[in-house]
Every structure is written in C-alpha cells, then in structure tokens.
Amino acid sequence: MKTASAFRKKIIQFALILSFVFFAGTLVAQEKVAVQENAPEKGFNQAINMCPLGMAFGIFSANYEYMINQTHGIVFRLDYESVPNTYSDANINVDGKAAIMNYRYHLNKKLGSYYLGAFARYREYSGDGISGAEKFDFTISEFTIGLNAGKRWVWDSGFNINFTLGYGYSFDDRKTSKSNASIESAIDTFTNEYDFIDAFLGEFSIGYAF
16 A cells, blocks of 8 residues: 555656646747847856755755857756655665756747756665664665756846756666665665655756856
C-alpha cells in the first residue's frame, strides 16, 4: 500500500506536469510579441540568480546565465539540499548536491524573455542510517535529461525574476556499504517519501542582470 506521502508526491508531480504543458503552450503562443517587447535591454547579456523560496525546504540554489547572442542562452546551476527530516526506522540522514546545464532559446531575442530549452542534470544524494545494530552508508546518483520552458523578467535596474518548469527522463544508480532486505527497504522508504527526488526541474529565482 502506498503511503500518504507517496500519494502526495504523485499529486505534486501530476500538477507540475499539467503546469508545464500549459506553460509551454503559452510560450509558443507568445512567440510573436509586440515590437516594444523586442527592444534591447541596456545590453544585458548575463544574470546571476538564487532561489530564496527553496531555503524553506533546505534547498540552496544559484545559477548564472550567459547570452551567446540575442537568442541563445547557456545556464550553469549548482544546488545543495539539506534534507530536513530523517526517514524510516533506520533514521536515514541525507544531503544532496546537483550540477545542471541548461540551454535556452529566447523567443523575444533578449535576456528578459520567454524561452524554451533543454537541460542535463547530475545529482547525488549521500546518506547514512542504522538498521538494527548495523550502521550503513549509501549514495544515490542520478542523471536527468529533459526539456524546460520559462520566462525571465528584467528591470532597467538589473533586478530580475526567473521562472522555469521542466521535466525529463532519469537514470539512477544506488550504492550501499552494506546490503540486506532491511537496509534496502529503508532506502526505498526515503526515495518514495522525499518529494524532491524526481525528474522535474523547477526554478523561481531572483537576481541581478548585467
């Protein structure tokens, strides 16, 4: 039987998928924008951002975007996750690290624009726990490739807000220092109940463009 947390995770995933599909469709519809929206933005072609809301969930994220020209942007992002709870009777403690590269095609031909893109993410969770009298360590590594859509708003001062939703396909691998049915079950509980282990990419960030 699925736990309430696992069911909640499925609901969140389903809502995000619907949001992504709707948002991507909106971006395509907005490709033809007014002339004034296509005007240059004081030469802004770089931005540094962070995600303040993620801190409430123990997620610390920062990213940097560089515009190669008026259309093509490359984003480098680093995440750190301090997982706030322990999971299962094994009292699993975990933290996670991720590196993300994201290509963005800016529809409005400037940094402050709707965009469509593709991303690649490598993420690794490291944890430990105690099953019975046995202490164990484990790592879960994950590689995800996917598509994303979003928009960046840029003000004349350089202040900017960015919103992104993405989804992809993940390949993962698990390694444990010890293995038995109880340990594997404890790790399964963590992966099922921790809401942020999935193929989604999300960002709501603020920062400075220059």
